[in-house]
Amino acid sequence: MSHAAPAPVGGKLVTPITTVLGVMVLAMVAVLAVRFVYGLGAATNLNNGYPWGLWIAWDVVTGSALAGGGFATALLVYVLNRGEYHPLIRPALLAALLGYLQAGFSVVADLGRWWDFWHIFWPGYAQVNSVLFEVAVCIMAYTVILAIELLPAALERLGWQRAKKKLERVLFVFVAIGVLLPTMHQSSLGTLLVVFGPQVHPLYQSTVLPLLFLTSTIGMGYAAVTIEAAISSVALRRPLEKEILGKLLQIGRGLMALFLLVRFGDLVWRGALHFAFEPSLPMLTFWVENLLFSVPLWLLASAAARGRARLIFLGAMAMALGGIVYRLSAFLVAYQTGAGWHYFPSLGELTVTAGLIAFEVLAIILAVRVLPILPAARSSS
Amino acid sequence: MSAIDFWLKTSRVAKKLETSDELGAASRRFGLPRRDFMQFAATLVASMGLPTSAFGAVVNALTYAKRPSVIWMQFQECTGCTESLLRAEHPTLDKLILQLISLDYHETLAAAAGHQVEAARRAAMEANKGKYILVVEGAIPVKENGIYCKIGGRTAIDLVKEAAADAAAVISIGSCASWGGMPSTSPNPTGASSVATVIGKPVVSIPGCPPNPYNFLSTVVHFLTFGALPELDAKGRPKFAYGRLIHENCERRAHFDAGRFATQFGDEGHRQGWCLYKLGCKGPETYANCPSILFNDCGAGAWPVGTGHPCIGCTEEGVGFTKPIHSLAQLKTVSPPTQFARPGEEQGQGATAVTAGAAAVLGGLAIGAGVKLANNLGKRDDADEKARGGKP
Numbered sequence: 001m002s003h004a005a006p007a008p009v010g011g012k013l014v015t016p017i018t019t020v021l022g023v024m025v026l027a028m029v030a031v032l033a034v035r036f037v038y039g040l041g042a043a044t045n046l047n048n049g050y051p052w053g054l055w056i057a058w059d060v061v062t063g064s065a066l067a068g069g070g071f072a073t074a075l076l077v078y079v080l081n082r083g084e085y086h087p088l089i090r091p092a093l094l095a096a097l098l099g100y101l102q103a104g105f106s107v108v109a110d111l112g113r114w115w116d117f118w119h120i121f122w123p124g125y126a127q128v129n130s131v132l133f134e135v136a137v138c139i140m141a142y143t144v145i146l147a148i149e150l151l152p153a154a155l156e157r158l159g160w161q162r163a164k165k166k167l168e169r170v171l172f173v174f175v176a177i178g179v180l181l182p183t184m185h186q187s188s189l190g191t192l193l194v195v196f197g198p199q200v201h202p203l204y205q206s207t208v209l210p211l212l213f214l215t216s217t218i219g220m221g222y223a224a225v226t227i228e229a230a231i232s233s234v235a236l237r238r239p240l241e242k243e244i245l246g247k248l249l250q251i252g253r254g255l256m257a258l259f260l261l262v263r264f265g266d267l268v269w270r271g272a273l274h275f276a277f278e279p280s281l282p283m284l285t286f287w288v289e290n291l292l293f294s295v296p297l298w299l300l301a302s303a304a305a306r307g308r309a310r311l312i313f314l315g316a317m318a319m320a321l322g323g324i325v326y327r328l329s330a331f332l333v334a335y336q337t338g339a340g341w342h343y344f345p346s347l348g349e350l351t352v353t354a355g356l357i358a359f360e361v362l363a364i365i366l367a368v369r370v371l372p373i374l375p376a377a378r379s380s381s
Numbered sequence: 382m383s384a385i386d387f388w389l390k391t392s393r394v395a396k397k398l399e400t401s402d403e404l405g406a407a408s409r410r411f412g413l414p415r416r417d418f419m420q421f422a423a424t425l426v427a428s429m430g431l432p433t434s435a436f437g438a439v440v441n442a443l444t445y446a447k448r449p450s451v452i453w454m455q456f457q458e459c460t461g462c463t464e465s466l467l468r469a470e471h472p473t474l475d476k477l478i479l480q481l482i483s484l485d486y487h488e489t490l491a492a493a494a495g496h497q498v499e500a501a502r503r504a505a506m507e508a509n510k511g512k513y514i515l516v517v518e519g520a521i522p523v524k525e526n527g528i529y530c531k532i533g534g535r536t537a538i539d540l541v542k543e544a545a546a547d548a549a550a551v552i553s554i555g556s557c558a559s560w561g562g563m564p565s566t567s568p569n570p571t572g573a574s575s576v577a578t579v580i581g582k583p584v585v586s587i588p589g590c591p592p593n594p595y596n597f598l599s600t601v602v603h604f605l606t607f608g609a610l611p612e613l614d615a616k617g618r619p620k621f622a623y624g625r626l627i628h629e630n631c632e633r634r635a636h637f638d639a640g641r642f643a644t645q646f647g648d649e650g651h652r653q654g655w656c657l658y659k660l661g662c663k664g665p666e667t668y669a670n671c672p673s674i675l676f677n678d679c680g681a682g683a684w685p686v687g688t689g690h691p692c693i694g695c696t697e698e699g700v701g702f703t704k705p706i707h708s709l710a711q712l713k714t715v716s717p718p719t720q721f722a723r724p725g726e727e728q729g730q731g732a733t734a735v736t737a738g739a740a741a742v743l744g745g746l747a748i749g750a751g752v753k754l755a756n757n758l759g760k761r762d763d764a765d766e767k768a769r770g771g772k773p
Contacts, residue, residue, distance in 0.1 A: 045736075047730070231754060240761070309759070309761055310762055317755075340727050342731035343729050343731070344736055345740065350736060
């Protein structure tokens, strides 16, 4: 099966949409200036009961999970040698790079003494037994790997064919590392909660959290790749790769089935299933996310359904939303340090998160117009 | 085994004293076994904070000193101080009052009554002129020339001035006598005043409602032993008992420092035995040794804070019976760290109209975009179907 080679989409860079996105990014920069000069308290609603908030739960944990499309697609294409997914790889890697840049940046923004962030890399300062250390180093390393994996696109654009050929000869090494690293830190994001013990609601606290986080990340990654493909198809008026995406979601369905099996099996095994029927906020989010996770299982059950663009999109959305609700509720709703504490993201936190999303969208729009990321459009039918 | 028992068992001085004949006579007079008598003496030494070398002097004083005459007068009071003294356990205080001192006048305890007992008071004052100890329990009303409290037709002002004139020492027992106490609570209709203001000379104050009996007893024994009163603070209170804030020796102090506060009776923090500061405990501004010597000789926790009630500051003028029980104490030491949550206390910032609105707008935009996209893709599906000649 041969595919059209990736090519720049072209077109104007300054449009009403990119201008709006640019303004949102500027608003984020303004809030971050306040945060970095006057401290977390001036810009966020973080407190001693909620030492982390939107920036960690969304920008780091959820953002990097949605960016899992990068490694999940690389796993399919390069490791399992499924060439038919090749058209998806560059957009997935681009989104992953941006997602991980966002995650790494948000961690720095969330550090109380952010000017000491380099201690993580400094032998003697780094606490090598910490779960967070593993996450931080892994995310930083993976961001570099992603940049290298995307480098051929840039070299192609510059016309440096010899350099590109040389790089592609050793690229498999980086691809291999690039598939390994996310499995480590995505599962470690689950381990982060394990160490909080009883502070996390029993519906969420479990020793299988790493496995749950890993399976849902891969599912969310495929969902994100599908949604991106759908968006770019509509926005750029190009045909949707329905066949490939339908197959991708078939894998996603398997992952969702595995996730639900492990999740409920673990609850039964721990004897904590009754919490799913005792009214509480974590109970509510528990059912919402599991229902969302189950949507692709029945919505996309038939091959005909997997051939319909709308259902593909809706199934992917449900999978992604389920993962989002799962992560936000595990890190903010089910994580309670004591009675009486309240947290809701401040306007500043919301502005930064919205600004980061705007930055990613803006970067993707600009990148696909300038770099060979998307497959060249065949004459649309 | 308490430290006192250990010291009695190991000290050579104590052993020698215990086996002496004189001590045997004294212990018979008190109606106590020798060891109990020794223990009583040692307890007094310890509660006054005296060195162990003073033990011999205290035993001697208890054994040989001529029992001083004590005139105990009661005015605007509830007899709580007397009741408290009667319930002291080692030894029972009725024995002590009758053996250690010569209690020549006490309205509650006297067998005599009416003119007979008034005559006994006058006789004792005459016989021990300049040597007797005057103990006053209760405040003295001064409004309208003191007509609100009379005994045998004479006002309390008259009686206390007369008795104080020839006393060797005046001890005011309880908060009423010490600084006005409960009867002086605003608007103070009777003009209830302390003994010191009425007689115009310094007195030894043992405030409390009621005061701890051992603080009174230790003061008396100190006087018997050394012929002088113990060191007093500016308000006439013995420093050994009122030198420190309750807060400084409170067993719940660690919870205060860690920011763990009970906020309601019976809440999680209260059941965990956390600090009662936020329930209005006046320990941080009240000087007394309650947490150190406890009450009623029944072991650990036997004092108000130990049982879960905030200190009301009963010993402290301007605090007890003046400030509302559950209002916050004025801290004399460090303020509690406010950044700690207390049970049930709402902290942090929840959703406001602005932030919830902003989040809703962002979420709405995302959902709207999703729906629009799904519709768009749906239309394309339909077009594909049509092109393939299937049903729409």
